[in-house]
Amino acid sequence: MPDHTSPGTLLSELRARPPLVHCITNFVAMNIAANVLLAAGASPAMVHAQEEAGEFAAIAGALTINIGTLSSAWLRGMETAAIAAGQSGKPWVLDPVAHYATGFRRAAVGRLLELGPAVIRGNASEIIALAGGASRGQGVDSRDGVEHAEESARLLARVHGAIVAVTGAVDFVTDGERAVRIEGGSALMLQVTALGCSLTCLVGAFLAVRPDAPFEATVAALATFAVAGETAASKAHGPGSFSWRFLDALAALDASLLDRQARLRCA
Template sequence: MKDLPDFGALLANMRRCNPLVQCITNFVAMNTAANVVLAAGASPAMLHAQEEAGEFAQLCGAVTINIGTLSPLWVQGMIAAITAANAHQIPWVFDPVAHFASTFRRQTAQQLLALKPTIIRGNASEILTLAGFRAQGKGADSGDDAGSAYQAAQQLARQYQCTVAVTGAYDLVTDGRKTLRIDGGCKLMPQVTALGCALTCLTGAFIATHRACALAAAAAALAMYAVAGEQAALQAKGPASFQMHFIDALYALDPAQFQSQAKVQFYETV
């Protein structure tokens, strides 16, 4: 990929296909994630029970897995969905929320990693610790910036043959060879619960309709968030109104605007 992706074309194609995305996410994020995916142009399905997760995954364009509120039964549903996705060559996205916070979470994260996600999406602290580096995260909150997780992200991408997206004040996306940097967004975004989790689900929508390049698909999701965040910030007075305007901005963003306003560049270490 010598040139940057055509983000407008990626958005137009995603909306035209309106992919069904199975979003196994946490209790806190379900409503926000569903609204984000709908506003962006895809179709979310929020189900996780082991009894149906694997069967349903076969109907989807992508599966997204978020370990924010874990339980043994949820883990069984996650594994069922991932196993079915892998068997039918359906891409899946892994969000290792606060995986370092307890033994149960660490073990679950490693168990899911072994099933080879298509894309890993996490904050810098999550990506650092997932790769075995030290980090300064506190629960689901990151204490590190994306740049500090650059080497960790590359290592994970190469080890698991996947794409890794590191989110923060700016974002990085790497496949272990090429790395893109995405700028934009708004300082209010970390003040709205579940926006990061919803981003993982939106990433699923883009990889569902652009399987040929997970790097471009992940970058498109992050760039769409960044542009919509900037638009929402123009009207928001605080976190609550930001969330409302942000969802509206995702809905209103047209492909031409997206292509012109996306702030994406190839990244080099400094």
């Protein structure tokens, strides 16, 4: 029997019914995140003003919130959107970028966590710190290995009832009980700004397609990113050529190729 939750199946569903994804992301990420969603087959909208964020979240398929370039005005828009998403039954993703760096960020993430994200995606240092551990992160850079964040991710998932995705050399996704590791991608991805932020938006796109299966949707998004990254890196000469090749690889990826090349391991 076919696997109705395989990454390829979910990618086909995404392209058959392109979801509108409400992305509240940072200044650095807006362009690349929008292009990533378009290449995957989704429809991006970068809406952050408090005056319209709630109304827009209610009509979108999913919401993603990234605190990379945080401000008080943007935080009000984030909270308004998250509340509206919850009230209208729309799932949302939290990307707690460098949340440990300042008191403002720590307080902001604490308030957003109370609003019930369906998925939390971050690097290892962000996830360790979010679970109350001591991380070695500095700014937006992770100085901890994904393997060191796995137990923190499981704890965070159980406490908040969310899927937690830790991204790095080998990604890790858990709901607190089940867990999957995703191999692939390329070291060149670390040299292209905001690709991780773009991945958060892609998780939102898959989540919009399968809001009832957030674990499988998150795994599918990370597998899609990993396969496209590996494909792009095979012909790239550096981060510049990798960047456009990544978008091309993402756009060219189909369901059968994704399921053949995705390297998933139960953890």
